[in-house]
Amino acid sequence: MIDKKTPPNHPSKFSLKLLNPKYILGWIGVALLYLVSLMPFRMQMAIGRAIGRFLYILGPKRKEIARVNLEMCFPEKNQHEIEEILKENLINTGVGIIEMGIAWWSSDRKIDDLTIHYKNKEILESNEGILVLAKHTTHVEIDVRLMSRGLKMGGMYRPQKNKIINHIMINARNKYIEGAFHHKQASQTLDYVRNGKKMIYAADQDFGSKYSIFVPFFKEMASTITIPHGISQERFKVVFIKINRKKNGYEVEAKEIEPKEDQLEFLTNMNKAYTDSIIESPEQFLWVHRRFKTRPDGGDVYPIWKRREKRRQNERKSS
Template sequence: MGRGLGLIFYRIGSKRQHVARTNLKLCFPEKSEQEIEFLLKENFKNTGIALFETGMGWWWPDWRVRKHATIEGVEHLEKAHAEGKGVLMIAMHYLSVEINCRSIGFGHPMVVFYRPHNNQLMEYFQFRGRGRSNKYMLGKRDVKGLIKALRDGEVCVYLPDQDYGRNKSMFVPFFAVPDAATTMGTLIFARQPDIETVMVTPTRNDDDSGYTLTISPPFKDFPTGDDEQDLIRINQELEKAISYKPEQYMWLHRRFKTRPDADAPSVYK
């Protein structure tokens, strides 16, 4: 049903289709037109599935969500906790993020840094749904709150893969785009004392049997103090994670809307 709904969006959602196609062409210039269109259509199918997964993540009981989740690399969180360290968990906008946010919270309830929804009703459901199985939510402006949580030894999830504007960003490569606006927020949090930085990749299994969340070992020698190189490294790690199942990633976001030259025409025109 979700795939069918996604195909309907593919046919009628010309604006979002254009954004996603532009992103795919910019990120994968080596792919042919046919390959791009195939990936685009698969991405819309997965977007349709994600609408149902959002409801599952927000309203399913714990036992039902837990039944469908496999988490790999939990030992990295356990080790950090045993050492009294906070964990900055970097994630990316895979389409199954809503249900997987619930899943990972069962063993290690997290503090979630997020952007509040503009619609008050949607914000109510989003806040309530994402907070289930986890400790609490922090709005994107509450930087001090997340720093405090890290220093208190919490597992804090942060998603730095989208375009958050020019303020406190640096232009570094992301896939084949040499100058993608990349938030400095990751480094602000990662440089706090007694912090481990890990990455989680949340994907839907190919056979639709459930979800696999893979937590990486802590990043070594990070951050280094060289902000540009550190952000390049983060983007490279994000690229690896996204490339694992690119059809499941949220390509509908205007990732390259902020350009180094503020007067340059939009890549989405």
């Protein structure tokens, strides 16, 4: 069991290897991101949208994944409407890059100024273990900062390929959340909740079939992780946090997922909380992830990604 008094921080120690000339562009990018983090919010958003317009032109593979997801989740929309959401989504992804800098380097005062309101925050203020469900948005980094403001929460991280970003991200998160777990430390995160702590956990992605069942996500059956239901059955709260960006900041709302004995019923309600939130601002959801990579019939709805993986396998065999 995790010591309740010892947050599981995993600081990233600075290495002289990060000063290797091959990382020079990375450091320049970080320096620019820091400078932008000092600017007024509206100027930051304008710069982010400019970056996003380039992302819409580039990255055809991820864009195709997002398009497939949108078509599956919004079958009632025509191609023009789908393309408009897709374009705005990629623009918001560019804004998300700027929002990383805001999350990492902004003062608590600025974060408070950007929080338009935090509805039902009192749900999270009790001294009990809570699984805090987060949504994968284009602004997920600042979401963590917003939802944990004034509260002691643990979080998770997935190591980034960019070593500079990885170093800064881990150390920044350790300043505004109580502790950060590696994404493969699932059992430790559950013990963290059992020890009376609050743990941020995103349950809106496809984690495969091992610990999942198929549950409606919009009008599609999607592989859905069962961990939240297991936690609720241990009499711990499961609380969904909705965060939407507006012109002058962010709206945050907490909502408890009602405990249910029936696993399918509970997870259906959980997914509905996710999809209801997504519908409010579909352009802010992270559509570039393969939400439907595990299919009930074993099929594949992402042919462009399958071709990419096959090509990479052939390259590894020939090298």
